[in-house]
Amino acid sequence: MEWLEWLSEDGTFAANTSDDVLEFIRHRCAAAGHQETGGIIVGYYTPKRECAIITKASEAPTDSRSGRHWFYRGVVGLRDWLARLWRSEKREYYLGEWHFHPDDLTDMSPVDAAQMKTIAETESYNCPQPLLLIVAAAPSSSLIVSMFVCPQGKPPMRMQPCSVPPPSNQHED
Numbered sequence: 614m615e616w617l618e619w620l621s622e623d624g625t626f627a628a629n630t631s632d633d634v635l636e637f638i639r640h641r642c643a644a645a646g647h648q649e650t651g652g653i654i655v656g657y658y659t660p661k662r663e664c665a666i667i668t669k670a671s672e673a674p675t676d677s678r679s680g681r682h683w684f685y686r687g688v689v690g691l692r693d694w695l696a697r698l699w700r701s702e703k704r705e706y707y708l709g710e711w712h713f714h715p716d717d718l719t720d721m722s723p724v725d726a727a728q729m730k731t732i733a734e735t736e737s738y739n740c741p742q743p744l745l746l747i748v749a750a751a752p753s754s755s756l757i758v759s760m761f762v763c764p765q766g767k768p769p770m771r772m773q774p775c776s777v778p779p780p781s782n783q784h785e786d
C-alpha cells in the first residue's frame with residue numbers, strides 16, 4: 614500500500630492518505646463523467662495532532678446535488694456511518710471533504726471556500742480545521758490530487774505533497 618503525505622507551507626498542518634483511499638475516489642470520479650461529485654473523508658489525528666491520517670472516503674450521499682462546476686454534498690447515511698466508525702476499535706471520525714472537479718480546476722472554488730468555512734465554524738462537525746481533497750481531471754485524462762486545509766478563522770491553505778514513511782497502525786485516543 615502506498616501513502617501520500619501533504620504539508621502546509623508553514624509546516625503546521627500535515628495530512629496523509631493511503632493509495633486505497635485515492636483509488637476509491639478515482640473510481641467515483643471516473644463514474645461521475647463531466648459532473649462534480651464528492652463525499653467526506655474520515656480517519657484520525659496522530660496522538661500529538663501533528664498529522665491527519667485519512668483512512669476512508671465516503672460515496673456521494675444520495676441527496677447530494679451537482680453540476681459541472683458545483684457540488685452540494687448531501688447527508689443521507691453519513692450520521693450512521695460516522696457513529697459506526699466512532700464505535701469501532703479504531704475510533705475514526707470526520708476529517709473533511711473530497712471533491713471531483715471534472716474540468717482541470719485544482720483550486721477551491723469560492724463556493725468550496727464558503728462551504729469549508731461553514732464546516733470549520735459549525736460545532737456539530739467538531740472539526741475546526743477541515744481538509745478538502747480535490748481531484749481534478751487534467752486534459753491528458755490523468756487526475757491531479759490537491760489538498761487544502763481550512764483552519765477556522767484563517768484563509769484556506771494549499772498543502773504541498775511530500776513523501777514520508779507510512780504511518781504506524783497504532784494510534785492513541
Ligand SMILES: [Zn+2]
Nearest residue numbers: 684712722725
Ligand atoms: Zn469543489
